[in-house]
Amino acid sequence: MKTILIVDDEQSIRESLKGILQDEGFRTLFAPNGEEGLNLVKEDNPDLVLLDIWMPGMDGLETLQRIREGHPEQLVIMMSGHGTIETAVKATKLGAYDFIEKPLSLEKVLLGVQNAMKIGQLVEENRSLRARLAKDYEMIGDSPAIRHLKEQISIAAPTSGWVLITGENGTGKELVARAIHHQSHRREKPFIEVNCAAIPEELIESELFGHEKGAFTGATAQRKGKFDQAHEGTLFLDEIGDMSLKTQAKVLRILQERKFERVGGHRTIEVDVRVIAATNKDLDEEIRTGNFREDLYYRLNVLPFHVPPLRHRIEDIPKLTHHFLEFFCSKESRETKSLTAEALDAMVSYSWPGNVRELKNIIERLAIMTPETIISERNLPVAITGRRQGAKGQGTPSAGQTFTFREAREEFEKDFLIQKLEENDWNVSRTAEAIEIERSNLHRKIKSFGIELKK
Structure with missing residues (x-):
């Protein structure tokens, strides 16, 4: 049963509201002044407070301010028989959900209460969802490498420095990015993710910066880009090593100037975002080969993080x-x-x-x-058990065996292919796509290794 606290110095008002709200299935609490109202808020944590503005001693606005200081998420509806627009605006700025004028209308009171309860339910659902998401993205592990990584995150997260996360595929770079956001001062703002490798080159600018209506064929309406969406929050640029040099130049400009124009537009839009980038590539090598801008690398690499592979x-x-x-x-x-x-x-x-x-x-x-x-x-899977059998002397080299580098490489390649085929239900086409080789080439390897395809 939902609880509503009524804080009003007039007993007739308290009694009237008690009858209305109890008929609607609410539990009611009462206080004749602000001091007693504050005590009941602390003791009973009501779902909603109906608070009169004009009361002797501590008035409603001061009571509201004290409530918000100790219980910032408490829902409060203000009531007043001498209300002005100025008073209503002040109450709203202090955090009141609604403002109802006296004499009280039954319909207005019930409508305000119902709407406030819906907001309270949404806040609770949002809190629960955030907690569930935080658990889903929890970094699991107590190894020295992970403990060190968590310590570095706790130090860097509350700052505004840009972050570059490196590590092999599948190590959990996104988890690190989310942990940094969750522990930062921007945690209540959006976390927007962009997979730079998954977006076609011709669409990446529109995806990042948005576009104006008519900017290109198919642009039937204005669209906000990821930088817009991440305003005051965090933008996670995953696989940034796959971004084209042209787009890198535009991203660098945004990072330097904190403003941009949408595709097909001329209006300058200012943004406040914290950028976290991640890559599985060696960016030093990419810079040497001319595939990545050195100035962008130094701009991003303020706070470097490396996620260790599972074998470490x-x-x-x-x-x-x-x-x-x-x-x-x-x-x-x-x-x-x-x-x-x-x-x-x-x-x-x-x-x-x-x-x-x-x-x-x-x-x-x-x-x-x-x-x-x-x-x-x-x-x-046989890839795991076969590796263990090899360690006992049944395939891969053990202490007493002599394997050439070529033989050891072939044994590893065979185990790897068996594992990937199993993961893709022995579908050759899907496996070839997953490990990024030609289907015909995979067939040749399967035949040369003598791998029997399971149906």
């Missing part, structure tokens, strides 16, 4: 495995499952070329496709 933080694999298994069993309405010690040892022994993303995908498959509640080593 194997202590985190058991915790990550448990976390993902619990998550996917819950998500897919499966009975809670666990791994045997042998299966977990196999997971730890594997090199994880696809990093945390690969681990997450495999755990999702195991959670869905394993009928038993205990996941054993035989349930794991």
